[in-house]
Amino acid sequence: MKLENKYGVDERGYYGRFGGAYIPEMLYPNIRELRENYLQIINETGFRKEFENLLSDYVGRPTPLYLAQRLSEHYGTSIYLKREDLNHTGAHKINNTIGQILLAEKLGKKRIIAETGAGQHGVATATVCALRGLECVVYMGEIDMQRQAPNVARMKMLGAEVVPATCGSKTLKDATNEALRDWINNPVDTHYIIGSVVGPHPYPDMVARFQSVISREIRQQLLDKTGSELPDHIIACVGGGSNAMGAFYHFLDEEQVKLTGVEAGGEGVNSGKSAATTVLGKDGIIHGSRSLLMQTEDGQIVEPHSVSAGLDYPGIGPQHAHLHDTGRVKFVNITDREAMEAGLLLCKLEGIIPAIESSHALAWLEKMEFRDSESIVISLSGRGDKDLQTYIDYFKL
Amino acid sequence: MNRITELFKKKSGPVLSIYYTAGYPGLNDTLLIAKSLEEAGADMLEIGFPFSDPLADGPVIQHSSEVALKNGMSLRALFGQLKALREEVNIPVLLMGYLNPVIQYGMEKFCASCEECGIDGLILPDLPMAEYEETYQELFRSHHLSNIFLVTPESSEERIRKIDGLSEGFVYALSSSSTTGKNMASSDRTEAYFEKLRSLELRNPLMIGFGVSDRESFQKVVSYARGAIIGSAFIRLLEKEGAGAEAIHGFVRSVLGR
Numbered sequence: 001m002k003l004e005n006k007y008g009v010d011e012r013g014y015y016g017r018f019g020g021a022y023i024p025e026m027l028y029p030n031i032r033e034l035r036e037n038y039l040q041i042i043n044e045t046g047f048r049k050e051f052e053n054l055l056s057d058y059v060g061r062p063t064p065l066y067l068a069q070r071l072s073e074h075y076g077t078s079i080y081l082k083r084e085d086l087n088h089t090g091a092h093k094i095n096n097t098i099g100q101i102l103l104a105e106k107l108g109k110k111r112i113i114a115e116t117g118a119g120q121h122g123v124a125t126a127t128v129c130a131l132r133g134l135e136c137v138v139y140m141g142e143i144d145m146q147r148q149a150p151n152v153a154r155m156k157m158l159g160a161e162v163v164p165a166t167c168g169s170k171t172l173k174d175a176t177n178e179a180l181r182d183w184i185n186n187p188v189d190t191h192y193i194i195g196s197v198v199g200p201h202p203y204p205d206m207v208a209r210f211q212s213v214i215s216r217e218i219r220q221q222l223l224d225k226t227g228s229e230l231p232d233h234i235i236a237c238v239g240g241g242s243n244a245m246g247a248f249y250h251f252l253d254e255e256q257v258k259l260t261g262v263e264a265g266g267e268g269v270n271s272g273k274s275a276a277t278t279v280l281g282k283d284g285i286i287h288g289s290r291s292l293l294m295q296t297e298d299g300q301i302v303e304p305h306s307v308s309a310g311l312d313y314p315g316i317g318p319q320h321a322h323l324h325d326t327g328r329v330k331f332v333n334i335t336d337r338e339a340m341e342a343g344l345l346l347c348k349l350e351g352i353i354p355a356i357e358s359s360h361a362l363a364w365l366e367k368m369e370f371r372d373s374e375s376i377v378i379s380l381s382g383r384g385d386k387d388l389q390t391y392i393d394y395f396k397l
Numbered sequence: 398m399n400r401i402t403e404l405f406k407k408k409s410g411p412v413l414s415i416y417y418t419a420g421y422p423g424l425n426d427t428l429l430i431a432k433s434l435e436e437a438g439a440d441m442l443e444i445g446f447p448f449s450d451p452l453a454d455g456p457v458i459q460h461s462s463e464v465a466l467k468n469g470m471s472l473r474a475l476f477g478q479l480k481a482l483r484e485e486v487n488i489p490v491l492l493m494g495y496l497n498p499v500i501q502y503g504m505e506k507f508c509a510s511c512e513e514c515g516i517d518g519l520i521l522p523d524l525p526m527a528e529y530e531e532t533y534q535e536l537f538r539s540h541h542l543s544n545i546f547l548v549t550p551e552s553s554e555e556r557i558r559k560i561d562g563l564s565e566g567f568v569y570a571l572s573s574s575s576t577t578g579k580n581m582a583s584s585d586r587t588e589a590y591f592e593k594l595r596s597l598e599l600r601n602p603l604m605i606g607f608g609v610s611d612r613e614s615f616q617k618v619v620s621y622a623r624g625a626i627i628g629s630a631f632i633r634l635l636e637k638e639g640a641g642a643e644a645i646h647g648f649v650r651s652v653l654g655r
Contacts (some may be wrong), residue, residue, distance in 0.1 A: 024453040024522035025547040262405040299501030
């Protein structure tokens with residue numbers, strides 16, 4: 001396998017010491033089938049053409065790279081928003097699900113399973129299953145089902161069965177366990193669409209490739225707008241890290257572009273209610289790969305906390321862990337309060353209601369110091385409709 | 398020769414191995430249960446150490462792990478309990494669990510603790526074969542620990558042979574590609590798979606697990622293999638009856654038909 005950039009995956013599925021495939025034998029055939037076929041399939045001309053056609057005609061790509069004038073004036077710099085919120089289904093998640101549903105078809109799969117936290121990946125999966133006429137089962141933590149009720153309704157309308165994960169913390173990590181168990185019990189006809197750059201190899205690499213359309217467009221759009229392909233900064237929120245990886249992908253080897261991943265600090269990194277994995281985590285294995293992981297001294301997974309269900313995950317993707325290790329990406333964290341206020345600021349200044357996930361990336365602007373000439377790209381990973389109730393409760397609207 | 402190899406060499410009849418979760422139903426039940434199982438006629442024990450996110454387990458074993466963790470079970474606590482293991486129990490004992498708690502405890506320290514307590518083998522379902530071969534095989538051997546890998550109906554012959562080559566003691570054959578605690582599918586396909594395994598004439602004895610729950614399923618699978626492993630059905634008994642010796646004796650004897 002050709003190494004496409006110096007921070008990419010090696011032929012054994014590792015990014016530095018992170019990655020790999022730590023899976024029980026029951027999952028081995030499924031993972032091997034994917035590993036042996038994914039690169040060949042997604043590089044076929046026919047596949048690429050169909051993927052790109054669906055991205056443009058169905059998803060609505062390219063998404064705009066919008067120079068946010070009033071936000072830029074507010075901070076005294078040039079801020080571009082990569083409008084992933086304008087994708088069909090309202091988030092970047094659809095890029096990956098389109099790619100994976102086409103791959104699943106090529107592999108002859110009849111049934112799709114997925115896990116979801118905030119519901120965006122579940123909705124995107126249910127959407128592509130409806131589009132291609134495949135059976136769809138989405139696992140979602142019982143608590144997330146309550147706080148993201150509109151997305152549960154959307155998935156049902158799209159024909160998906162939504163199964164509550166009732167074990168553990170009843171959130172995203174438990175939904176992921178349930179989906180993996182389903183896959184173990186249905187090894188032949190089922191494809192598991194993982195929604196982030198996590199899981200056993202080749203998922204982190206595969207999802208990153210499908211999401212890399214974001215950074216490919218940013219380069220072209222910046223060139224058109226400014227005459228330079230390279231911004232000074234790219235900022236994106238990180239739960240598992242798929243939108244961040246998509247936004248960083250084509251800039252990883254451009255070392256002069258500063259990359260920042262914003263994690264959910266929750267109520268503060270020392271509060272016991274946080275999801276700031278790079279601060280609180282250490283090396284460990286969850287959901288089939290070695291990465292940074294929030295855990296007890298005994299290696300039991302710690303339940304994370306974030307006001308944003310989409311960032312409420314105890315680990316990060318292995319490539320992010322490697323980028324953290326090497327210092328290529330700076331990881332920072334933003335509290336629930338800072339994120340909520342940054343979300344509201346964007347509403348007031350630009351007329352855009354961001355997903356609370358994206359508000360974490362926006363909130364980092366408060367902490368930066370700028371030179372006038374700097375250009376900053378922020379991945380606006382999703383829109384805030386799904387989070388309205390959280391905004392309403394928080395600001396007592 | 399370690400106790401596992403010796404067992405398969407000496408015993409002519411079918412081997413019964415029982416899985417249970419350390420620290421369940423009560424934190425200090427681990428050794429009591431081991432002792433009762435040996436007295437009742439179990440040939441081998443697999444003691445599971447709990448993990449918060451057990452991928453390969455079904456609801457029954459997962460629940461027992463949750464309770465055990467709430468009870469305060471950890472690898473440190475388990476090795477504390479197992480210090481007295483060999484004063485109480487003579488049959489082979491394996492530890493089974495996921496890699497993350499082991500890595501946090503430290504692989505070298507883990508192997509040393511196992512040896513100190515008289516543990517004979519390990520089953521770590523998410524330990525990749527390549528990593529074992531390159532990094533841990535010598536370590537396991539130096540602490541006299543057999544490492545057991547799993548095979549499933551979906552494993553290719555080539556892979557089964559590789560697994561057999563790297564396993565020591567026995568090969569753990571899953572009756573189906575599934576999480577634990579499902580009833581064994583009785584189909585031509587399952588029987589064809591068992592036949593295939595038998596015909597491969599592996600160097601290690603075969604133990605069949607997942608879906609073995611009572612005398613009927615035990616007898617069925619031991620016609621294809623040297624023995625069988627019961628897990629979820631035994632945990633269900635503990636859930637219902639507690640860790641009392643009488644119930645445990647009754648369970649084992651019912652499986653063995655005594």
